[in-house]
Amino acid sequence: MKAWSMVELVIDSISEIMGRIGWLIIFYVMSFGIFDVIMRYFFNSPSLWISVTIQYAMVLLACVSGAYALNKEAFVKLDLFYAKFPPRVKAIVDIFTFLLTFLYLYVLITKGIEAAQASFKLKQTTPTAVPIPLYHLKAIIPFGVFCVLLVAVKKLVIDVQTVLGIERE
Template sequence: MPRTIRLYVRWVDAFNRRVGRIIMYLVFVMIGVLLFASVSRTAFNSPLIWSVEVSQFLMASYYLLGGAYSMQLAAHVRMDLFYSRWSDRTRAVVDALTIVLLFVFLGALLAGGISSTEYALRYGEKSYTSWAPPLAPIKIIMTFGIVLMLLQSLSTFFKDVARACGEALE
């Protein structure tokens, strides 16, 4: 594999690893928000109108920004009916072919994410809840997460092609 592809794979993997390891702590922030809301509601009879929506935004950020790291770790769910019986080279070829479908899917998601983010920024879109937070921040995070997933998918594609050719690209 050319040096530029090796550098790309190294850079994208390192970046997504850092982002993923930072983002995994959002679970604790979400737990803290929900615990605070629960204590506020039961102990002080003061329900918080923002707690559920904040925890939803945190959870969405968690899985959108952590998706690329999960892909890097091969932690996504995979149908393993035939896959485990194939040789490493066959797996690499099939993975390289099927990842093209992922590119199409992520490309469509990215187009929608950019359009939705642009709309939210231009018109100051807000949630239709009583708290009514602006939706632009979560849409920016969503679009950034899709970009990270696209970058990691391309890195994985290069690794699969290298494996299919008998090289190691780690």
Template sequence: MPRLIQCYVRYVDAFNRRVGRVIMYLIFVMIGVLLFSSIARTVFNSPLHWVVESSQFMMVAYFLLGGAYSMQMDSHVRMDLLYGCLSPRRQAALDVVTMLFLLVFLVALLMGGISSTQYALEYGERSYSAWAPPLAPIKIIMTFGILLMLLQSISTLFKDVAKACGKEMT
């Protein structure tokens, strides 16, 4: 593989590894918020309006920002009907084909995310709940997560092409 592609793969993998390892601790923040809500509701008889929505926002951030790291660690769920019977080179060739479909999907998703984020920023879009937080911050995070997933998919595509050609990319 050309040096530029190897550099791209190393940089994207390193960046997504750092983001993923930081974002994995967001689950503890989410648990803390839900525990605080539970204590406030049972002990002080004071339900908090912001808890459910903020937990949903944190889960979206956890899922989308951790998606690229999950892909990099090859921990996504894969339907293994015939895949396991194939040689590693054929598995990589099949991964190249499916990765192309994923790239088309992620590009469409990114375009929609950018459009939705622009709308939220331009018009000050807010949630329709009693708390009514602005939606622009979570939409920015979502769009950034989709971008990271797209970049990681391209990195994985390069690694799969190399593997399908009988070369390893480290």
């Protein structure tokens, strides 16, 4: 089990790094969003690139924040019945939920890789006055989803240990 503890530590570190990247993205979006509004409304000088990069950053934020949110259990849950279950029953429900989660993440990863490959082949850019490459962003999407999958697998192992009554280190 010592090896699994190391794997958990690596997964936790990855999700923490993703969360910190997300924080930087939020800071970027807030800073440049405010700057763009000030330039547009007070100086009548809108930028050509800020709004596009903010949209780019918001997609990037969705990619990097999923693993962090799942690891910190920050997603909204419908706890109507679930909250009253004992830990072992919660773990069993979570194991069944993992099957749906895995299917969803598998589709996102495979279709994301296909979209990224097509985007790289086409050297896809934004259709704006300032063409910003999109293929980098499309390549990050499957990576972010893979990080979410790592956290989901970690949680699955914890749930299996709970069901089997194995003590956690």
